[in-house]
Amino acid sequence: MFPTQTLEDNDVDMGFSEMSDAQLMEQLGQTVPADEAPATPEEIRLLMQQEFQRLLEDAQRETRFGEELSEAFVSNDLPKDFEEEEEDECWDRSALEHSEYRPYPNKTAMLLDVMDNLPRCRFSSTQMAMIIHFAKQLGAPDVPSLKAFRKMQQTLQSTCGNKPIKITSQLGNVFYMNDIRETLARNMANPLVAPHLHFYPEETDGPISETYQAERWMEYAPSQLTPMFSRGHKRFWIEELAQLKNGTFVIPRTLIVRNGVLISDVSIAAQASDGRWKVLDEERTVKADDFELDYDDLLAHFGTLVWVNNAPVSPMPNEMRQLVAEDEDLFVIMASPWADDVSGNRSKQYNKHMNMYTGNGCLPGRLLQQEYHVHFISTSPTLHQLNSLLPSRDHVKSTEKEPVRCYNAATNRMCRFIIRTPGLPADNPQQSEEASHIGGNSNYPCRKCQWGGTQIEKETEEIYHQCHLAGIARDAARVRQNLEEQIHLSMLGDSNAVTEHQRATGTKDKITQYWVELLLAKSKALKMEDR
Known part of the structure; x- marks a missing residue:
């Protein structure tokens, strides 16, 4: 692999360890004048290291590229100043509408943008320029210049990006x-x-492992959950008349997933002899696949549906239809x-x-x-x-x-x-802040109920046992009343009374506290003026 130098006949069997300093210098292409001192071992070692590195580079160039490509490789055309790089148009912008990789003009631009936005591997402009240069040298199609690539990214960011919204808080921040x-x-x-994505609550006989299996979703009314399902171009809404494949007329009340199948609890409906519709005292559970005709189909067939007096039906069609177009589905995302x-x-x-x-x-x-x-x-x-x-x-x-x-x-x-938003996950300090609660180290440490008291009171038998039972729940009306009382006390300039009230009720709100401190300072300033 490495080129070698021809040794004299008398040096063929001589190893480096047996050579003199002059012989080593001669093998490395160095001639020591007679009037100069011989090279030291350290100088010889450095010369050998430099020569070995030169031979290695020459051998690698010849082996990988050949003699004719080595110079071209060394004198590459990588731009020295990327800001002054000419912008090229390597794609036809008019063809963007028909691009298979829209909003990207082509596959190369898409892959480069994905590579440049890897969250765990950020590339600098210099590194991206090297990648673009290598791609051009390898003959990849539609490779843009770095300047054109950055301009394309700016266009994508303005048209497809998520622009942050400027917000001014109640406190002016x-x-x-x-x-x-x-x-x-x-x-x-x-x-x-x-x-x-799962848009319907799910009933399971086993352990609960998903959010849509928890009881929290069931606490919502059916109209507050996803109110419809579609099959093809038909859309079946709850509280609307529909027909099953067996000809039965039903009004779906709920949409629930059970054993992996979407089902509906329905009320049976029928048409009376006078042409009016009535709801029978019968309920069933049917699969979503059993539905055949939706409300629009029945309306086209029967005309206006007239119900008997006091029929337990909601206005038809479902009022939530007004929120979407005729060809759009409506979902609820938690x-x-x-x-x-x-x-x-x-x-x-x-x-x-x-x-x-x-x-x-x-x-x-x-x-x-x-x-x-x-x-x-x-x-x-x-x-x-x-x-x-x-x-x-x-x-x-x-x-x-x-x-x-x-x-x-x-x-x-x-x-x-x-x-x-079925819930606001957080640790205990954050949950207390969200609930306008003073915190877990207060006399009233529970953010959900009104249990608590002084340290001596909490050690009594009665209050101690109440800690292990369900207490009186804190509610928004009572919290609001406590906060209004704190504002009233702060207007009087009594900071100690405000602190005692917060300790006695366990209620303290971050936003209200801003105004409490402002009112206390204002009250103090007014009192100083009266003196």
């Missing part, structure tokens, strides 16, 4: 947050995520946003930031545990959790009147969805 509606819409449009304080520093010094995230509760637990399905919403070093939750609450409530329109990758058609 400015922060930015991602829209939870757009986050969940991307879940629906993602072909890797959409097929795994989202559970949570927040917690984290350090914004890489060092050990703690720099508190309040971060807020959300997850899609319609996904199985094995997917929710993946980082891919943890969606960032906002962060701020100045906000409390309640301040960051308020804008998200408004976004969620807005979907009840204006459901989010998006593409459903599972059905390959447009749909709309409503967001509901």
